[in-house]
Amino acid sequence: MATKIRLQRHGRKNYAFYPIVIADSRAPRDGKYIERIGSYNPNTNPATITLNFERALYWLNCGAQPTDTARTILSNEGVLLMKHLQGGVKKGAFDEAEAQRRFDAWKQKKQAGVDALRAAMADKKELDAKARLEAEQATNKTIAEAVAKKKAEAAAKAAEEAAAAAPAEEAAPAEEAAAE
Secondary structure, three states: OOEEEEEOOEEEOOEEEEEEEEEEOOOOOOOOOOEEEEEEEOOOOOOEEEEOHHHHHHHHHHOOEEOHHHHHHHHHHOHHHHHHHHHHHHHOOOOHHHHHHHHHHHHHHHHHHHHHHHHHHHHHHHHHHHHHHHHHHHHHHHHHHHHHHHHHHHHHHHHHHHHHHHHHHHHHHHHHHHHO
C-alpha cells in the first residue's frame, strides 16, 4: 500500500486549516486516513504548525511519501533533516550523539530566526501604533486650534455687539429724560 503524508482541508470558505495525515494514496483528499500526525493553520501570523515529530519520522522511515506542501512543513520542522542524519549514522559517517548535536544546533538556529522575526513584527507593530498616535495628536491639535479660533472670533463678535448695544442703551435713557 502506497502511503502519503498530506494535508486535508477543513474549515470554512476563505478560512481553511489543514490536519496533516498519513493516508493511502488512493483515498480521497478529505476521506479516510490511517493516522493524524499534526495540523497546519495558515491563518495565524506566523502560521501555526503542530506536529508529532516521532510519528512523522517513523512514517518517513517506513516509506511514506510527503506531498510538496507536506514536505515543506516537514523540512521546516526538521523531520527531513533528522531522517538525513539517521542515514549518516547508518552509514557510519558519525555516531548518534553527533547526529543529535547537529540537529540541536540546527533547531537553535531556526528558533533564533523565528524569535527575531517575531520581535521585528512586534517592533513594526509598535512603531505603526506610535505613528498613528502622533498623527491623531497632530490632527486633534489642528482641530483644537480651529475651534479656539472660532470661539475667539465668536467672543470678539459678541463683545462688539455688547459694546454697540451698551452706548445705545445709555443714549435711550438720556433721550427719555430729555423728553420729560
